[in-house]
Amino acid sequence: xxxxxxxxxxxxxDELSEVQEKELIPLLEFYNFxxxxxxxxxxxxxxxxxxxxxxxxxxxxxxxxxxDARRRRLNRQNLYAHYxxxxxxxxxxxxx
Numbered sequence: 526x527x528x529x530x531x532x533x534x535x536x537x538x539d540e541l542s543e544v545q546e547k548e549l550i551p552l553l554e555f556y557n558f559x560x561x562x563x564x565x566x567x568x569x570x571x572x573x574x575x576x577x578x579x580x581x582x583x584x585x586x587x588x589x590x591x592x593d594a595r596r597r598r599l600n601r602q603n604l605y606a607h608y609x610x611x612x613x614x615x616x617x618x619x620x621x
Contacts, residue, residue, distance in 0.1 A: 536591040553588065553605055556581050560611035570615065578616045585612045 541549065559577065562568040573581075585592075585608060596604045 536588050541591065549588065549591070552584065553592070553608065556584065557605050557608040560607040563611065563615075564607065574616060581608070582612055582616045585609065 536549070556577075559568060559573055559581075563570050563573055592605055592609070596602050
């Protein structure tokens with residue numbers, strides 16, 4: 526899964542096997558959790574930016590079509606919303 530993300534190929538819902546989903550979903554959940562913790566003041570924003578920023582941004586950008594498809598499939602439009610908001614406001618245009 527990491528190699529697929531690193532290759533730059535966008536992930537689309539139909540392209541993932543059950544095994545790949547089982548690898549990807551915990552990663553997306555973890556990044557969403559980190560964003561919630563930063564928003565709550567439990568984790569330092571700069572530390573997250575410096576140590577996970579590039580990986581979080583790249584993962585989100587490559588997984589966006591998959592995330593959108595999963596939101597539709599589960600009827601959960603706010604799924605990974607903290608992660609999306611964090612990438613958009615704290616990481617996307619920064620030089621990391």
